[in-house]
Amino acid sequence: MPELSTKQKIVSVSIQLFNEHGLANVRLQQIADEAGISVGNLAYHFRNKEAIVCAVHEELAGEISEILSTYRIFPNLLDFDNQLTKYFGFVQQYAFYYVDCVEVDRTCPEIVNFRRQHIPKMISQIRKRFDFNISRGLIRKEPRPGFYDTLAESIWVLIAFWVTQSLARGKALPLHQQNFKEAIWNQVYPHFTDKGIAEYEQLILPLFRATAP
Secondary structure, eight states, X not given: OOOOOHHHHHHHHXXXXXXXXXXXXXXXXXXXXXXXXXXXXXXXXXXXHHHHHHHHHHHHHHHHHHHHTTTTSSSSTHHHHHHHHHHHHHHHHTHHHHHTHHHHHHXXXXXXXXXXXXXXXXXXXXXXHHHHHHHTTSBOOOSSTTHHHHHHHHHHHHHHHHHHHHHHTTOOSSOOHHHHHHHHHHHHGXXXXXXXXXXHHHHTHXXXXXXXX
16 A cells, blocks of 8 residues: 555544544644644645645545445445445544534535535435335335435434434444444335335345344
8 A cells, every 4th residue: 555645644644633532622733743744844735724624625525426426336225235334434434524513614614515515415315215116116105295305314314423423422433334224224124115124134134144243
C-alpha cells in the first residue's frame, strides 16, 4: 500500500480525532502531533480546521456517491443488504459527520448543499425498493397512501443515526454490523409476504448467523 502524503495523513488523522473527541474539541496542535508534523507544516497544507473539514467532506462525498451508485445491482434482497454493509462502514468511518452534524454544517457550508442532495436520493432509493419488491411479490401492497414513503424515511434515520445513538448510550467503536442490519431489516420484515419471508430466510438470515457477535 503506497505511503500517504502529508496532506492525506492530516485528513486521515483528523477523521480519527473528530470521531474520538468530537469536532469542537479537536485542536490543530492535536492533529499535528498525531500526524507527527509541526503546526507550521500543517498550516502549509490547511490554513485552519475548517479547511480540514472541507477536505474530509470531499473524501466522504465521493464515498457516499459510490454507495448510492450501487443501487439495484442484484435482483433480490441481497442488493439492499450489500448496500447496508457499505452504509454501515461509511457511518462508522465518519461517525462525527452525524454526531456533530450541526457543527459540521457550520464549519463547512458546502456540506449543507451536499446533504440536501444525497439524503433525498437515499430515501428515494429505499422507497423504490418497496415498489420493486411489491412487483416481485415479496412485499405487501401499501396499506394506505404514503405509508412506505414514511417507512423509507424511518429506515434512512436508522441508517444515518443508529451508530450515533449507540455511541450516545456509551458503546464504543467499532460497533457490530449485524446489530445495525437487524435493526433495519426488522422495519421491513413485518411487510413481507410469505414469498418475501422465504427469500429473507434463504439469503439474509444465513449472513446473520455467519457474522453473529
